[in-house]
Amino acid sequence: MSHSDIEPRQQPKSLTDLFVSFSVLALQGFGGVLAIAQRELVERKRWLTNDEFVEEWSVAQIMPGPNVINLCITIGGRYFGLRGALASLAGLLTVPMLIVLLVALLYAQYASHPGVAGALRGLGAVAAGLIVATGLKLTAALRKNVLGVGTGIAFGVLCFAAVALLHWPLAYVLLGLGLIACTLAYRKLAP
């Protein structure tokens, strides 16, 4: 049982809160922000439960555009409408953009240093682990899924095999497996 399912829900207090929260979140995200987003939004800030996080993530994933950007627009928009979406987006992008441009300038100087290449390799290995662990944590959300745990795991395994092992294009996997899974869910939700 994760804490977040029991402890009381919080919500962002203001546009500034959204901006700062998403800035802090983005600045911890090396090699992608999703692992941090789950940790910050679900476990620390408790703006969402694990189940809600997965639901919002599903929409963010299926829509075109960067997932984390879509997620922050959804969450910001939920509480403060368009202004909330813009404040979250600005938080997610502004400071990281300045840093990435700075890194690009530095990289031009130090790209050949063996320590830099090594550090990037080490960061990459940790980032891969963060993402796998986030996926494993979110499997907790499947317990309440209308598909049932067994069917849910079956869809998960098929999706993993198609994308990670067979390297099928993401769009086909999402469309194909997604359509079947959503149809099944639709039938199980029959009143």
Add this chain to the structure above:
Amino acid sequence: MTNTVLQFSWSEWLQLFTHFLSLSLLSVGGAISAVPDMHRFLVDKQGWLTDSQFTASIAIAQAAPGPNVLFVALMGWNVGLNAGGLGQALFGVLAAMLGILLPSSILTYMTSRWSHENRELRAVRAFKQGLAPIVIALLIATGWILASAHGDPARDWPLWLTTVATTLIVWRTRLHLLWLLAAGAALGWFGFV
């Protein structure tokens, strides 16, 4: 690195902007899925970026903190640098980022508002519940693909070990993620992984 300065007028800036604009709605799964087409246009067709600038843009954005989509900002930045200087570079960032983000963000905003207002609808619930196991598996698959870039497990086992250890620690403890990232960078800097 190109030494010749590109000649950029409004028509070229507009082309840069509309190229990213046209890829925005096609980038399901993130802007990274549109990378092959960016390469075709920016490097092969227009010659606005060199191959090494293109690759470095992606690598740096992944290594730096923040969303990976910032690699698009770096591409705009580098195109601008090739076109003259820092002022053009900032303009390039703006053109590229607005292009890649505007259409998809507007669509997402409207869709998320609609789906929240209609969250009790059977179809909306089925959509979210049905996709849940798939997007969770996608995450694990993404981590797997990143880890596979480590190469041969027999030779590169320290990298694999780092990934497995990170997975277990993050899954089972609440240790701050920045400690893990710092440890990974330090292990790499001193040549342990």
